[in-house]
Amino acid sequence: MSSPVEKPRQFVMAGFKEPDKMLVAAKRMRETVKGEVETYTPYPMHGIDEALGLPKSIIPKMVGTGALFGVLGGYTLLYWCSVIAYPINVGGRPLHSAPAFIPITFECGVLLSALTAFFGVLAWMGYPRLYHPVFEAPGFRRASIDRFWISIEMAGDDPNALQAELKELGAEETDFVTEQLN
Amino acid sequence: MAEPARTIHPAIAPEPLIQGPDDDLSITDSLFAPVWKPTMKGWWMLFLPALAGTGMLFTAIAYTVWKGIGTWGNNIPIAWAFGIINFVWWIGIGHAGTLISAILLLFQQKWRTSINRFSEAMTLFAVMCAALYPVIHTGRPWFAAYWLFPYPSTLGIWPQFRSPLMWDVFAVSTYFTTSLLFWYLGLLPDLASLRDRSTGKLAQKLYGIFSLGWRGAGRHWRDYMSAYGLLAGVATPLVLSVHTIVSFDFATSQLPGWHTTIFPPYFVAGAVFSGFAMVVTLIVPAREFLGLKHVVTLRHLEAMNKIILATGWIVGYGYCVEIFNDWYSGSRFELGHLGVKMTGPYAPFFWFQMFCNVLVPQIFWFRKIRRSLVIMWIAALFVNIGMWLERFNIIVISLHRDFIPGSWSMYAPSIVDIALFTGTICFFGMNFLLFLRFVPSVAASEIKEMAHEMRHKANV
Numbered sequence: 087m088s089s090p091v092e093k094p095r096q097f098v099m100a101g102f103k104e105p106d107k108m109l110v111a112a113k114r115m116r117e118t119v120k121g122e123v124e125t126y127t128p129y130p131m132h133g134i135d136e137a138l139g140l141p142k143s144i145i146p147k148m149v150g151t152g153a154l155f156g157v158l159g160g161y162t163l164l165y166w167c168s169v170i171a172y173p174i175n176v177g178g179r180p181l182h183s184a185p186a187f188i189p190i191t192f193e194c195g196v197l198l199s200a201l202t203a204f205f206g207v208l209a210w211m212g213y214p215r216l217y218h219p220v221f222e223a224p225g226f227r228r229a230s231i232d233r234f235w236i237s238i239e240m241a242g243d244d245p246n247a248l249q250a251e252l253k254e255l256g257a258e259e260t261d262f263v264t265e266q267l268n
Numbered sequence: 269m270a271e272p273a274r275t276i277h278p279a280i281a282p283e284p285l286i287q288g289p290d291d292d293l294s295i296t297d298s299l300f301a302p303v304w305k306p307t308m309k310g311w312w313m314l315f316l317p318a319l320a321g322t323g324m325l326f327t328a329i330a331y332t333v334w335k336g337i338g339t340w341g342n343n344i345p346i347a348w349a350f351g352i353i354n355f356v357w358w359i360g361i362g363h364a365g366t367l368i369s370a371i372l373l374l375f376q377q378k379w380r381t382s383i384n385r386f387s388e389a390m391t392l393f394a395v396m397c398a399a400l401y402p403v404i405h406t407g408r409p410w411f412a413a414y415w416l417f418p419y420p421s422t423l424g425i426w427p428q429f430r431s432p433l434m435w436d437v438f439a440v441s442t443y444f445t446t447s448l449l450f451w452y453l454g455l456l457p458d459l460a461s462l463r464d465r466s467t468g469k470l471a472q473k474l475y476g477i478f479s480l481g482w483r484g485a486g487r488h489w490r491d492y493m494s495a496y497g498l499l500a501g502v503a504t505p506l507v508l509s510v511h512t513i514v515s516f517d518f519a520t521s522q523l524p525g526w527h528t529t530i531f532p533p534y535f536v537a538g539a540v541f542s543g544f545a546m547v548v549t550l551i552v553p554a555r556e557f558l559g560l561k562h563v564v565t566l567r568h569l570e571a572m573n574k575i576i577l578a579t580g581w582i583v584g585y586g587y588c589v590e591i592f593n594d595w596y597s598g599s600r601f602e603l604g605h606l607g608v609k610m611t612g613p614y615a616p617f618f619w620f621q622m623f624c625n626v627l628v629p630q631i632f633w634f635r636k637i638r639r640s641l642v643i644m645w646i647a648a649l650f651v652n653i654g655m656w657l658e659r660f661n662i663i664v665i666s667l668h669r670d671f672i673p674g675s676w677s678m679y680a681p682s683i684v685d686i687a688l689f690t691g692t693i694c695f696f697g698m699n700f701l702l703f704l705r706f707v708p709s710v711a712a713s714e715i716k717e718m719a720h721e722m723r724h725k726a727n728v
Contacts, residue, residue, distance in 0.1 A: 105720070112486075124485050124486060124487065125485065125486035126483055126484045126485055126486070127484050127486070127489065128292060128296075128457070128461065128484060128713060128716055129457070129484075129489075129713045129714070129716045129717035129720065130489040130490075130492070130493050130717060131489075131717075131720065134486040134489065134490070135486070135490055137486075138486050138487070140486065140487060140490055143490050143491045143494040144491070145491050145494040145495050145498065146494060146498060149495070149498045149502075153502075163418060164429045167418055167426035167427070167429060168426075168429055168430070171424070171426055172424065172425060172426040174428065176430065179430070183430055186429065186430040187429065189432075189435040189438070189439065189509065189513050189516070190429060190434065190435055190438045192505075192509055193435075193438040193439050193442045193506075193509065193513075194438070194442075196442055196446060196502045196505070196506045196509075197438075197441075197442040197445060197446070199498070199502045200442075200445060200446040200449055200450070200499060200502055200503075201445070201449070203449070203495045203498045203499050203502070204449040204452075204453055204495065204499070206495070207453075207491050207492060207494070207495035208480065210491055211485075211487070211488045211491055211492070213480040213481060213482065214477075214480035214481055215480070215481045216476060216477065216480070216481040217481065218481065218483055220483060221483070227464040227465075228464070229464075229483065229484055230457065230460045230461040230463075230464045230465075230482070230483075230484055231292060231293060231296050231461055231464060231465060232291065232292030232293045232296065232716075
């Protein structure tokens with residue numbers, strides 16, 4: 087991404103009433119235009135990943151790593167505290183009492199996975215980000231309610247031709263938006 | 269779905285999960301209506317007493333901290349009483365929320381969608397109430413973190429990780445954190461819808477900030493759904509582990525009535541049982557007042573009542589195993605415990621517990637009763653009371669007659685105990701009322717997704 091301070095980003099946007107038409111249009115756009123195509127829907131839908139040609143999400147790997155760190159870190163903490171740092175002989179039981187360490191190890195694994203899933207996914211998606219140029223489109227407020235939107239970032243395509251094509255593909259309204267820098 | 273359409277006789281076809289118009293706009297508006305409507309008089313009539321009760325809770329906490337935990341009714345030999353009874357009761361109530369939101373999600377039970385947000389909120393507030401007790405019971409709560417969490421101190425002392433009480437600390441704090449994150453992540457799309465639907469500047473700003481700027485991009489939904497599913501995946505074993513660990517507090521001791529291996533599964537089942545009863549208790553009036561009857565239908569309530577019936581049987585089985593083990597052990601102390609439980613000074617509590625938890629749920633064998641709002645509400649109240657009594661009986665009956673007759677005693681809660689318990693109920697109610705007022709209590713985006721999928725299925 088180029089530095090937004092120098093050059094405001096521009097998008098052609100199209101809002102659809104029917105999700106199926108939007109998916110067809112998104113696919114067509116992705117195959118023909120130079121800029122990045124994105125869809126905006128009020129709820130997750132089958133077909134978006136195929137239309138946009140998205141690879142699999144990275145989140146499972148992220149969370150798996152978190153879980154691994156949680157489990158290893160948890161057990162190490164227990165072992166270090168109970169065996170090395172502060173060994174207490176309780177009725178002659180072994181200092182390294184593995185069965186008694188399992189509950190906390192498990193909880194640490196869950197805690198780290200949950201924290202990674204939540205903060206990881208937000209960071210990966212780039213949230214919090216209260217402003218985004220797509221919000222400039224007047225009808226975009228319904229993208230979280232009952233309309234299905236597409237945005238195409240301008241990278242050398244003709245915005246007017248794109249808007250006409252999107253209208254033809256069934257768009258209810260089309261817009262051309264420019265990022266507001268402060 | 270590519271499956272061939274099957275014709276189902278209308279008499280046995282399941283009722284629709286959404287009644288009335290199912291287009292995206294009407295669903296959104298009907299579910300957000302309670303948030304936009306001016307505050308109802310009835311809301312204030314519930315909120316003000318709840319607020320007053322919360323004041324009482326904090327007064328009771330302040331008094332306990334000021335005077336010491338001697339203000340509570342528990343004393344040797346009944347060293348644990350209201351503190352842990354209410355802790356276990358509240359935690360158990362919380363479990364239904366996670367069960368509904370996580371386990372039913374993994375099993376793809378569509379009916380959960382209408383009640384998951386609601387029950388997750390219930391979980392959060394219940395866990396808050398639960399966590400208060402052990403923290404106050406430390407006597408000096410400002411030291412609690414210093415005693416409980418492993419951090420490097422100049423004293424060079426570390427917590428005793430072989431103690432189930434330490435396991436509890438990790439289990440409950442992990443549980444609260446995970447439930448909060450799961451709930452908030454699920455809330456994001458709806459907060460964005462609220463932002464886009466609000467007319468006031470302030471509401472728009474606040475919902476905008478809390479939605480973190482969510483815009484529902486396709487790339488984001490992919491990662492979001494993945495994270496949401498994974499959170500459900502880790503929450504599922506978590507909820508089982510939490511009550512298992514809570515039961516270890518008892519099961520790892522050698523006291524008759526506690527020292528038994530049935531405790532973990534029986535505690536988990538009891539938690540789900542009481543949690544579903546609490547969901548029914550809360551949702552029956554809420555759907556009436558908030559106008560949610562079209563998404564929380566009788567079919568949803570019936571499904572919950574079936575779960576109450578099923579888990580009631582697991583709990584009943586647990587009681588039988590306990591009794592069998594007392595007899596089969598041949599230990600005089602175990603047998604003595606059994607006798608005291610059934611005929612001792614607290615026997616009425618035990619028999620009333622049996623009535624509430626074993627007999628009352630049996631009425632749900634009848635479809636008419638499973639669908640009768642008044643009867644299910646009263647039955648759910650009985651289950652709530654019964655499950656509270658179960659914890660009371662496990663703790664107090666086992667402790668008040670232990671091995672040496674010289675140390676036998678009786679227990680009665682003090683006024684501070686009662687104020688604390690009533691206070692947590694009010695605190696829970698207050699949080700819940702605030703939740704109903706400012707956040708859509710049914711996940712609108714998920715309902716719309718379900719409606720979309722159902723329309724698709726119908727068109728194929």
